Amino acid sequence: WSLGLIILASLVVGRLVRAGEFVAEVAISAMLVLGVTQVASTAWDRVLETLIGAVVGLLFNFLLAPPVWVGTAGRSVEDLARRMRQLLLRMGEGLTDPIPVERAASRLHEARRLDDDIGEVDAALRQAEDSVRFNPRVKEGPLHRVVLRTGLDTLEICTVVLRVLARTLTDLAKERTGEPLFTPELGTALEDLLARVADAVVSFAVLVAAEVSSNAETAERRLAEDLAAALVSRDRLAGLLLEGVRRHPRQWQLHGALLAEIDRILDELDMERRAGRLLEELDRAAREQRERHPRTAAFRQWARRALPRRQRR
Structure with missing residues (x-):
């Protein structure tokens, strides 16, 4: 006892x-x-x-100040986005030709293997988060953690949607063996849209890495241009898909699924959505910090209020 x-x-x-x-x-x-x-x-x-x-x-x-692994984590996020880009470009190849089911299924397996890449990037981010915690060389450690973590969360959602997109194309290949998946005009439009979405994914990752450096404005402008171009291409594809379904309603639900999955990726990459998510995570981190150390938070609040009075005196 x-x-x-x-x-x-x-x-x-x-x-x-x-x-x-x-x-x-x-x-x-x-x-x-x-x-x-x-x-x-x-x-x-x-x-x-x-x-x-x-x-x-x-x-x-x-x-002997410990190393900061923020830059390494940012590069790992960019590498993940570039692998996603390569997969999107390969998915857009040969859409106007008969595609063997095996080739479409191989793209699906590649999309599933992105989960392993997500795990590697997550390990790099955990190392970066540990390196900025209580590190005298880092002045904005919580901001770096939130920026990188929310960026990886967005890319992880995009990989899930990308896997569903690859599954939809595989189902279309199973239904249309020996014939082209799409008409020449429709296939070209879808290939162009996938290429623009791929560029937007890389621009988003560059923005995530740049927000912890000095190139954020350039990266943000590039992402805005890529998203605008992707939305224009998306609207053109939507019109062509609607006309194609009216003429040939075979597997119309798969055509609609393609458009919905691309819309989901573009919605996740939207800059306003990312800004709102960053603000929410920063507010949550600040609230948890105040709850964990209420006396320290009260002293900081008192100091902020007392400092202007001293300066006026």
């Missing part, structure tokens, strides 16, 4: 001092201290060793 009480008390103390993921280590330290004969001296030795380790770690980080 004494061991149970010391574990319970240690967990409560860990919560009160907001030890976070190290709450369990507080209880472990308490059990180690309880298990030895010289309790008082061992407890003080444990505290002293902890303080020495903390001071050494802080001095090491100030004298």
Whole structure:
């Protein structure tokens, strides 16, 4: 019962001092201290060793600043977008010719393998997030984390939609063996739209990486141009699809699915949508920070209010 009480008390103390993921280590330290004969001296030795380790770690980080992996994470996001672009371009090849089901299915398998690439980029982002946390070289660590994380979330949604798009083309190839998937005019329009969507995906990734550097304005302008061109091509394809379905209503639902999936990708890449998502994530991060450290947040708020009065004096 004494061991149970010391574990319970240690967990409560860990919560009160907001030890976070190290709450369990507080209880472990308490059990180690309880298990030895010289309790008082061992407890003080444990505290002293902890303080020495903390001071050494802080001095090491100030004298030899740890590396920042934000740039590497940004490049990994761009690499993912370029792989998505290559897949979109391959999906747009030969749409006016008979496409073997095996070739269409291979595009579907490539789209499914993008999940592995998402996992690699996520690991790079976690490394970048750890490198900016409590790093004296980084002044806007939370902003970098939110920008990269929301960018990866958007690309992950796009990969899911891209996988569905590849599945729709595979179903069309199964239904139309030995004949072209689309008429020459319709196939050319769809190939052009897929190419413009591919360019927009890369421009979005460049914008995500540029928002943590100095080239954000150029990247934003390029993304706006690519999205505008894609929307024009999309409207042209929608008219051609409608006319084609009226003349030949075979598999009309698959034609509508193609257009809906492309619309979803363009909607995810929209800049206003991204700006709103960034603001939401930044507000949520600030709110969590205030809830986690209410006294620090109250002191900062008081300091911001007191600073103008001092300046006026």
